[in-house]
Amino acid sequence: MALEHAILGFLDYAPMSGYDLKKTFDESVRHFWTAQQSQIYRTLKRMQQDGWVRIEVVKQDDRPDRKVYHITPTGRQELERWLAAPAGPELFRSEWLVKVFFASRLGDSEIHAMFRERADTLRAKFAHLQDATQGALDEGAAKCGEPRDCALWQLTLEYGIAYYRWELEWMEQAMERLARLPPGADRAGNGENAENGGNG
Amino acid sequence: MALEHAILGFLDYAPMSGYDLKKTFDESVRHFWTAQQSQIYRTLKRMQQDGWVRIEVVKQDDRPDRKVYHITPTGRQELERWLAAPAGPELFRSEWLVKVFFASRLGDSEIHAMFRERADTLRAKFAHLQDATQGALDEGAAKCGEPRDCALWQLTLEYGIAYYRWELEWMEQAMERLARLPPGADRAGNGENAENGGNG
DNA sequence: CAGATCATGTAACCTGTTACATGATTTC
DNA sequence: GAAATCATGTAACAGGTTACATGATCTG
DSSP, rough: OOHHHHHHHHHHHBBHHHHHHHHHHHHHHHOOOOOOHHHHHHHHHHHHHHSSSEEEEOOOOSOEEEEEEEEHHHHHHHHHHHHOOOOOOOEEHHHHHHHHTGGGGGGGHHHHHHHHHHHHHHHHHHHHIIIIIIHHHHHHHEEEEEEOOOOOOHHHHHHHHHHHHHHHHHHHHHHHHTEEEEEEEOBBBGGGGGGGTTTO | OOHHHHHHHHHHHHHBBBBHHHHHHHHHHTTTTOOHHHHHHHHHHHHHHHHHHEEEOOOOOSSOOEEEEEOOHHHHHHHHHHSOOOOOEEEEEEEEHHHHGGGGGGGGGHHHHHHHHHHHHHHHHHHHIIIIIIHHHHHHHOOOOOOOHHHHHHHHHHHHHHHHHHHHHHHHHHHHTTTTTOOOOOOOOOOOOGTOOOEE
């Protein structure tokens, strides 16, 4: 499981609260690893029990106290062990592709709409990555100033950017091919395909 | 949730047992939607309670009885409703990218090994998709013979193939860039980076 | 005065994974 | 004789999502 190790990685740069961690996740690795706030708190609890982190309570007068988590030597050791171990399989799940797979009973116009909607979503995510995430990484880089870190952060960001660029290109190609999609045979309860010539 | 709808989609082509469904998933949509055997049985149970499928028990002398699941009119209606609705967000999680993000404390040689290992994994998955999945889809196409279905199945397969092709290209580019990775500053407990020039 | 931000979490639920249980037949 | 295939599942656990709970300050 990578969540606890990603947390170790971030805490190794700087001690943080659970709240800070959530923001950090969303600003840096969101496009390949997400974490819910509740998940982060639950995991920090376990990590503290395992001795990977220790808590420093920082009192504040006006706001609720902060619990600042620090990585421990044991935690740092675990981070290094994990880094050197082979990575687990990646997870990809696309409801959109499942719909494309079973889309034959839809009419051509509906299928086209499906693709256009998907392209819009991709463009929005692409823009967010280029603007928000790039901005946040630049800020982080300016603060920490370690060129080796920056280069690797930038590499994972560019993976995302290149991915969306590729997928948008693929969408265009696919939509051209859709124009030559064979018409469907009649199915009970679906008059949608009549416009495409029917089966006859 | 797409699992129950993917099941509806498959049962709409032909009635099947839970065991058959698992094989069908693995041979066709595995690269964008996986399902465990136990998950399929659990979901079929719920779908039967909801009236989306009905069970036909087929007795066999030599082997255990088969439970063949048929889609019901209610199920077919639900399938159509789902198909026309907008798709939920896709899910992507890559432990490998998390490791790249935090890899700066590793030495250059270890980082290179990480990339080479990843490329090997990608090549293996790519080969499986081209051979096994393409073979299974061709068989399915030969059996059902609906060109509209085939064209869409093929499209989702080619998405996978194009994806791996893109990712392997990206890996090559990234490895070239890695050759110019800035050296790391010394960190406590890690002598690994000394070979790269240290922080003078 | 409403909504965002800061800051903590818990509870319930759903999904996904792994292991276990059974037992016959077919293949190496 | 061992392992794979056919065929059904259950149980326990891990991981991820959503909703709820609290309460201050800051911004529009």
